[in-house]
Amino acid sequence: MTTNGILQLLCYFVVLLLLAWPLGGFIAKIYAPQLPQSFRWLVHLERGIYRLCGIRPQEEMSWTRYAHTVLIFNLLGLLAVYALQRLQAWLPINPQEMIGVPPDLSFNTAVSFASNTNWQAYGGETTLSYLTQMIGLTVQNFVSAATGMAVLAALMRGFTSREASGIGNFWVDMVRSTLYVLMPLSLVLALMLASQGVVQTFSPSQSIHLIQPVDYDSSAEKKTATEQVIAMGPAASQVAIKQLGTNGGGFFNINSAHPLENPTPLSNFMELLAILLIPAALCITFGKFVGDIRQGGAILAAMLIVFIGLLSVCVWSEQAGNPLFDRLGLATQASDQSPGGNMEGKESRFGIVNSTLWATATTAASNGSVNAMHDSFTPLGGLVPIWMMQLGEVIFGGVGSGLYGMIVFAIVGVFVAGLMIGRTPEYLGKKIEAFEMKMAAVAILTPCLTVLLGTAIAVVSEVGLAGIANPGIHGFSEILYAFSSAGNNNGSAFGGLSANTPFYNTLLGIAMLLARYWVIVPVLAIAGSLAAKKSIPPTAGTLPTHTPLFVILLIGTVIVVGALTFLPALALGPIVEHVQMIHGR
């Protein structure tokens, strides 16, 4: 790896932590009952929304009511996105005259955006009208992220409240997350992106005379193109929230590799920061909220360690490149004049380092946007994003969902430690008992089961195998990737897989629903159960949860579950492919 490469990565981590620290403290304040004086001017808007919706913000919800509210709000959002796609041909703001989207694809996309997955079986610029993108997808980008943050707020209250029957009010948590965090950050980021060249316009596509006409084959006919049609649209506003809300669904088909969605190294840096910013900040929020910043610090440290470990593998593997290119006598050494390495499916302005940093960050967080094609990565370079997702999207993870997932792993961690020393486990002053453990098991095992079962169904069915693009082992990896992505609400893909078929649209849609709501409900159950408990003061026998020892325990729990569950599948895919590659097949 070049010195510049190391410098770029260092620069990223330093700026990320510098921004996450103050943001985390800020977010902790908005989940307190009384907002600080400094945002009084926005409070009128917040109160107005409650009044217009007939909501009593002081009302505490039990965990079951909180869960009902989450589910019904998400269901309505899902139905709205479905209806918009089906009806877009008759609706306004459709300059490219897009036709209605077929039912299976509409279902998949609606689930995908409501569940914060943002898996894309459609191509943005060829399928959806500007209206659908705006009032369908952009809205879900906001509220699905806000839903994740709200569930996290409820879980944090589970630790701080004593013998309480309620865990907060979903509407308040959701509206405040949107109004005070997601909207202001998105507005700033969208304008910064527009300054770099991300398009933000309602004009239709732009036709241009090519300098040199190009010959091409279209259905076995020789044709010549003299024009280039450049797709446009209100992209910057959507790209900003897609990154900040760990959504990841691109405005254009090829996502953040598209020059009009991510035009410069600086826009790339800003989007990369936005991917991990809120998930990292929420660790600080957690520490502040439970009154011991070290608790959040320990979780953040565990995330960073796993992240840097896997990132190194990805950078190394992609820079080492494909032996094929060396056999063909190409220049593959990295220098200040050439990126070298495996440049298939990567953009010149990003090169190897920024493509691999993005691939690792986007799968660590449940973001799923891409600036390089993971399908064309080297086998081990592609293993990193697959495994990152399979770890359960808890290394940073989605906004809110990453941290509540990690807290579930922490609960399992203290339970395992409790077994070792023969004491009732406790976490942050709350006893961890059978009910919490059952719920934690459901939350951890549902995504694992979804990934493996989904992959198994697809590889034994003809319609599943028909979607494969690359021959051999790599075809299996494509399917494993798709279900790892949907089954953990990530949304990125080995893009070769033809996933826009009724089979994949339905099965992946179901996987996304299971992975999102079969985790949210048990997490809320844990929150409700913890909130009802007494808080017990720590004793000499309590395992401290802010020490390096706990960090190791937490990493161990995540890695052991992830490795035991998925190593066999990974061995059949990327690992065998790597062996084939280094032996020149």
Added chain:
Amino acid sequence: MLKELKPALWMVVWMTLLTGVFYPALVTGLAQLFFPHEASGSLLRSGEQIVGSSLIGQPFSDQQYFWGRPSATTPMPYNAASSGASNLGPLNPALAEAVQTRIAALKESDPSQMQPIPVDLVTSSASGLDPHISPDAALWQTPRVARARNLSVQEVLQLVQKHTEGRTFGILGEPRVNVLTLNLAMDRQIFKAHSNGD
């Protein structure tokens, strides 16, 4: 559960207005006000005519032009109405075949060029619209373009350098050459040379 239905319905409506109408409209207004050129696609004009976008590459295969990254968009390369990648896996025989074909075409374009070909010049980009190549990839093509245009290598190199962007702040991203603006400048250069000669 039904008790929450009414607030949920209204919340969907108000959130849609706030984040789906007000927010994109505000961003569009501000972006068009402060960055009208960038927010409208960074279009390049030659007189009245729009000749391209500095961010979107175009296909080139003539000897007298620099060639960009191979593009996998369909049905034609550099189709900016439908971005797309090859998604070829590292061991896919189709990848080896495609790269070999591109190597052969480059070698045929300049049999006297003995330097190894930079890898980015024969591997397809992610978007299929990549406007850039590496400085090495431009350097490799310089003798051919100079010959085809009856210019000295030095003259062409000067233009290449003018269209090379370094890393942002000396750190971020990769150094790169914008193929489209470079080729446009080459055409203008020819035009200038001719008008001077007349």
